[in-house]
Amino acid sequence: xxxxxxxxxxxxxxxxxxxxxxxxxxxxxxxxxxxxxxxxxxxxxxxxxxxxxxxxxxxxxxxxxxxxxxxxxxxxxxxxxxxxxxxxxxxxxxxxxxxxxxxxxxxxxxxxxxxxxxxxxxxxxxxxxxxxxxxxxxxxxxxxxxxxxxxxxxxxxxxxxxxxxxxxxxxxxxxxxxxxxxxxxxxxxxxxxxxxxxxxxxxxxxxxxxxxxxxxxxxxxxxxxxxxxxxxxxxxxxxxxxxxxxxxxxxxxxxxxxxx
Amino acid sequence: xxxxxxxxxxxxxxxxxxxxxxxxxxxxxxxxxxxxxxxxxxxxxxxxxxxxxxxxxxxxxxxxxxxxxxxxxxxxxxxxxxxxxxxxxxxxxxxxxxxxxxxxxxxxxxxxxxxxxxxxxxxxxxxxxxxxxxxxxxxxxxxxxxxxxxxxxxxxxxxxxxxxxxxxxxxxxxxxxxxxxxxxxxxxxxxxxxxxxxxxxxxxxxxxxxxxxxxxxxxxxxxxxxxxxxxxxxxxxxxxxxxxxxxxxxxxxxxxxxxxxxxxxxxxxxxxxxxxxxxxxxxxxxxxxxx
Numbered sequence: 001x002x003x004x005x006x007x008x009x010x011x012x013x014x015x016x017x018x019x020x021x022x023x024x025x026x027x028x029x030x031x032x033x034x035x036x037x038x039x040x041x042x043x044x045x046x047x048x049x050x051x052x053x054x055x056x057x058x059x060x061x062x063x064x065x066x067x068x069x070x071x072x073x074x075x076x077x078x079x080x081x082x083x084x085x086x087x088x089x090x091x092x093x094x095x096x097x098x099x100x101x102x103x104x105x106x107x108x109x110x111x112x113x114x115x116x117x118x119x120x121x122x123x124x125x126x127x128x129x130x131x132x133x134x135x136x137x138x139x140x141x142x143x144x145x146x147x148x149x150x151x152x153x154x155x156x157x158x159x160x161x162x163x164x165x166x167x168x169x170x171x172x173x174x175x176x177x178x179x180x181x182x183x184x185x186x187x188x189x190x191x192x193x194x195x196x197x198x199x200x201x202x203x204x205x206x207x208x209x210x211x212x213x214x215x216x217x218x219x220x221x222x223x224x225x226x227x228x229x230x231x232x233x234x235x236x237x238x239x240x241x242x243x244x245x246x247x248x249x250x251x252x253x254x255x256x257x258x259x260x
Numbered sequence: 261x262x263x264x265x266x267x268x269x270x271x272x273x274x275x276x277x278x279x280x281x282x283x284x285x286x287x288x289x290x291x292x293x294x295x296x297x298x299x300x301x302x303x304x305x306x307x308x309x310x311x312x313x314x315x316x317x318x319x320x321x322x323x324x325x326x327x328x329x330x331x332x333x334x335x336x337x338x339x340x341x342x343x344x345x346x347x348x349x350x351x352x353x354x355x356x357x358x359x360x361x362x363x364x365x366x367x368x369x370x371x372x373x374x375x376x377x378x379x380x381x382x383x384x385x386x387x388x389x390x391x392x393x394x395x396x397x398x399x400x401x402x403x404x405x406x407x408x409x410x411x412x413x414x415x416x417x418x419x420x421x422x423x424x425x426x427x428x429x430x431x432x433x434x435x436x437x438x439x440x441x442x443x444x445x446x447x448x449x450x451x452x453x454x455x456x457x458x459x460x461x462x463x464x465x466x467x468x469x470x471x472x473x474x475x476x477x478x479x480x481x482x483x484x485x486x487x488x489x490x491x492x493x494x495x496x497x498x499x500x501x502x503x504x505x506x507x508x509x510x511x512x513x514x515x516x517x518x519x520x521x522x523x524x525x526x527x528x529x530x531x532x533x534x535x536x537x538x539x540x541x542x543x544x545x546x547x548x549x550x551x
Contacts, residue, residue, distance in 0.1 A: 133367040153365035160409040161364060208360040211319055215353040216363065216376035216423065220345045225381050227374035227388070 005156055006066075006127045014057035014125075018232045019135040020142050024240040026126045028247035033118045035251045036259055039110040042118035050121045057129040063121065071120050075113050082109035132156055137228040146224050162202070169197050266336055268295035268431060268462045269316055274330035275486070276311060276320050285311045287486035288330070293479075295335075298453060298463045300473035300494070303483035304507020309466045310356060312483060313435045316464060318347025334431055349380075352429030354421055356436050361420035362408045369411070369419055370395075370404040376427045394426045397452050413440040421449055431462045438467070450476045471511045474498055474535050482506050498534045513539045 009015075014022070029049065033042040054063040082105050089102025136149045173193060174180065180190045213219075253259045271291040277284040285308040293299050303309050314320045318339030321328035331338055339347040355361050366372040370391055377387045395401050398418050403411060408419060417440045424432065432453075438446040446469075453463050454476055467473055473480050474494040481491040484506040490497050497503070503510055510518075517532045517539055526532075526546055533539040 131367075133371055136365075150363075150365045153367070154363075157364050157367070157409065160407065161359075164359075164409055205360050208355055208357060209364065211314070211323060211353070212355050212361045213363065214319070214323060214344050215317070215348050215355070216427070217345065217348055217379035218363075218375075220348070220379050221381045223381060224378040225384060225387065226378055227371055227384060227391070229384060 005132050006062075006124070007131055008059050008062060008128050009131070010058045010129070012057045012129070014053055014129045015131075018230055018236050019130045019138045020232070021236045021240050022126050022130060023135075023139075024243055026122050028243040029122050030119055031247040032250045033115050035247075035254045037111070037254070039107070039114045042114035046114075046118050046121055050118065050125055054121075054125045054128070057125065059125065059128040062128055063124055066124055067121065071117060074116070078113050078116070079106075079109045082106075082112065133228060134230050137226045138230040138232070140224075140226060141230060141232065146222075147219065150218070162198070165201055166194060166198055169194055169201070267292040268297075269293040269332075269334055269464070271315065271332045272330055274315060274332055275328070276315060277327045278311075279325045281326070284327070284486055286315065289483075289487055291481060291488050291491065293462060293464065295462050296457055296460045297478040298457045298465065298476055300477040300480040301464060301466045301483055302468070302470065302473065302480060302497075302506075302508045307483045307507065308486055309483055310435055313353065313433045313464070313466055316431070317351040317353040317433050318342075318344065319353065322347055350429065351431040351433055352424040352427055354424045354432070354434040354437055356439070358413070358417040358420035358440065361423065362416065367407060368405050369400060369408055372408045372419060373400075373404075373423050373426055376423060380427065390426050390428075394422045397455075398422045398425075398448060414442060414445055417441055418445060418449070421452075425452065425456065429461070431464070432456065433464045433466075435466045436468070437465060438469070438472070446472065468509070470498055470509060471513070471535070474511060482508060495534060499531055511535065517542065 029045055033045060051060070051063075054060045084099040084101055084105065086100075086102055086105025086108055089100060089104040091103035092100050093103060093106070094101040132153065136153050140146055140149045170178075170180075170191075178190060178193065180187055182190075250259070269291065270293075271289055274286055274289045274291075275284045276286045289312070291312075301309055301312060311320065314324065315332055316334070318332070318334070320326070321340055322344045328340070332340065334347075334350045337350065339350065363372060363375045366375055373391045373394060374387045377390060382390070391404075395404055398421065400415075400418060400422055403415060403419070408416065411419065417437065421434070421437055424434075434453075438449055441449065450472060453465070457463050457478075465473070465477070477494050479492060480494050480497040481488050482497060482500075482503070483489070489506060490500055490502070498511060498514065511534050513536055514532050514534055517526060520526050520543075521528060521530075521532070526542060530542060533542045
C-alpha cells in the first residue's frame with residue numbers, strides 16, 4: 001500500500017492493538033514525562049516501554065534510523081547550548097572562554113533532552129505501527145465527529161495530492177522551456193513560477209471537490225457507517241482507562257508535592 | 261410520485277447565468293429524458309454542457325450562485341425545492357476531473373469506493389459486497405489496496421466512476437467520463453452504463469466521442485447557444501447536416517463515407533452512414549455484395 005505517513009505495514013501484536021489504545025498510551029506517557037521533574041523517568045520509559053514496543057512492533061531499525069536523522073542532531077545542539085551556555089549555572093565543571101560546562105546546565109539539558117526523546121520516540125513508534133486508515137476509523141468509532149476525521153485524513157493526504165499537482169505543473173512549464181538546472185539558488189528561483197498555479201489551482205479545486213463531496217453524500221447523515229471496523233476488546237478499554245487514570249494520578253501527586 | 265408516462269428528467273424553460281457573467285449559459289432550455297435510457301449530450305466546448313449536467317443534478321441552483329429560472333425535475337420532484345443531500349440521492353454526478361472526485365480522505369481505493377456508502381450509512385456487509393461487485397465490473401481489483409493518489413489519470417477516472425456507480429443512484433449524470441481512458445477502459449465504462457440502463461438506471465453522458473454515443477445511446481441531445489437545438493435518436497441527430505455548425509464532430513465513418521461519396525463511390529441520394537454497421541451495409545449494397 002502506498003501511504004503518505006511513516007506507517008510500516010507489519011504483522012505484530014502492536015499493529016493489531018486498537019489505535020486509540022496506542023494513542024492513549026502515548027498521551028499518558030507524554031503527560032507523565034512532562035509532569036515529573038526527574039530526567040531518569042523519561043529515559044526509563046524509553047528503555048522499558050518505548051524501545052521494547054518498537055522491537056515488538058518490528059520497527060526497531062526504522063526507529064533507530066529516524067532517531068539518528070531527526071533527534072540526535074537536535075539533542076547534540078540542545079546539550080551544546082544548554083550545557084555550555086546555561087545562564088543560571090553556578091557549579092562550573094569545565095570552562096573555555098565564554099563557554100562554561102555547569103552541573104545545572106547539564107541537568108537542564110538532560111531533563112529537556114530525555115523528555116524530548118520520550119516524546120519523539122513514543123510518537124514515532126505510534127506513527128510507525130498505526131495504519132492511518134485504522135486510526136481514523138477507530139477514532140470515529142469512539143465518537144469523533146466524521147467531519148473532524150475527514151479534516152485529519154485530508155491533511156495527511158494533501159502531501160501526495162500537492163506533489164501530483166506540482167509535478168504536472170512542473171512538467172507543463174518545462175515543456176514550455178523552463179530550465180531547472182544550475183546552482184541551488186538558480187533552481188529555487190526557477191521553481192517560483194510553480195507556486196502561483198499550484199496554490200491557485202488548489203484553491204479552485206476546493207470548489208469542484210466540495211461539489212464531488214456533496215454528490216457522494218458527505219455529511220448526509222450524522223452517523224455514517226465504516227468499511228473498516230477496528231476491534232476494541234474489553235481488555236483494551238480497561239487498559240486505556242487505567243493508563244489515563246495513572247497519568248492523571250502522577251500529575252496530581254506532582255501538584256500536591258508527593259513527587260518532587 | 262410521477263405518473264408512468266412522465267419523463268424521468270424534465271427541464272422546462274431552464275436558464276442560468278453564473279454570478280457576474282454577461283450572458284446566460286443556459287437560456288430557456290427544454291429537455292425531457294425517459295427513465296432507463298442512455299442519453300448523450302454533445303456540444304462545442306463552452307456550450308454549457310457541464311452547467312447542464314450540474315443543473316440536472318440539482319447543484320444548480322442549490323450549490324451555485326447566479327441567476328436561475330425555469331424548473332428542473334427528476335422523477336417528478338423539483339430538485340431546487342429540496343436540499344442538496346436529497347438531490348445527490350436522486351442523481352449521481354461524476355464530475356469532469358477525477359482528481360477532484362477523489363475524497364482526499366481515504367487511504368486505499370477500497371475505502372475510497374466505500375466513502376459514499378459510509379456517508380449513506382449502508383451496513384458494512386452490503387458495502388463490502390458492493391465494493392467487490394463494482395471492482396469486478398470495472399476491473400479495479402488489482403488497485404483496491406493502492407492509494408487513490410498513486411493511480412494514473414485513467415485509473416483514477418475509473419475509480420471516480422466506480423465511486424458513483426456503487427451508490428446506485430436512479431439517475432447517473434457523467435461529465436466526459438472517458439476523457440482519460442484508453443479504448444479498453446472506455447469500452448468497459450460503456451458496457452457498465454449499458455448494464456445499468458438495462459437495470460432501469462437513467463444515464464446522461466456528456467461526451468465528445470460521437471461513435472460511442474451512436475453505439476450506446478438511446479438518444480442524443482445537442483446543446484448550442486444555451487439551448488437544446490436537436491434531440492432525437494443517434495441516427496437522426498448524427499446525420500443532421502447542421503451538426504458541424506453546432507461544433508459537434510461527425511463520426512469518422514460519416515467523414516469517410518462523405519469522402520467516398522465525393523469520389524462517386526456512394527450515391528448522392530443515399531443517407532450517409534454513421535456507424536460501422538451502416539457503412540458495411542452501404543458499401544455492400546453499392547458493390548452488390550450480399551449484406
